[in-house]
Amino acid sequence: MIKYTVMYPNTENGTFDHDYYRDVHLPLLKKRMGDYCHSWSIDKIMPSPDGSPAPYVAGCHIFCASLEDLEKGMEGHADELVADVANFSNITPVKWISEVVE
Numbered sequence: 001m002i003k004y005t006v007m008y009p010n011t012e013n014g015t016f017d018h019d020y021y022r023d024v025h026l027p028l029l030k031k032r033m034g035d036y037c038h039s040w041s042i043d044k045i046m047p048s049p050d051g052s053p054a055p056y057v058a059g060c061h062i063f064c065a066s067l068e069d070l071e072k073g074m075e076g077h078a079d080e081l082v083a084d085v086a087n088f089s090n091i092t093p094v095k096w097i098s099e100v101v102e
Contacts, residue, residue: 001038001100002067007059008091010045016057018044020088026060029081036073038063057091067097 008016022042030037043059064070074081085093 002064002070003098003100004062004064004070004095005059005098006062006093006095007043007056008089008093010053010055010057011091014057014091015089016091017088018058021058021060025081025084025088028084029062029077032077032081033062033064033073036064036069038065038069058089059093063100070097 008014026040026042030040040060040062043056043061045054045056045058047054062070064073
């Protein structure tokens, strides 16, 4: 199982529309990726217990059976999905791919 993680750092003057992300962006991603996307989850990051800001405001995790499935699912859709980011955030995301080992 492969996990593609996209995290949005907590930046000065950063904006993030959690409702759009949940209701529009991630469903669009799932629709475009089809069965290549096994599942996805969203993180709405809360402040630290001491009240200090968290290092991130939000993120998502996209689960695919393999790296090949991730690549096939994103093929031809990456530009559209990246362009949609402007509709919910002005923050440049941090991305990585990891192998889920358990």
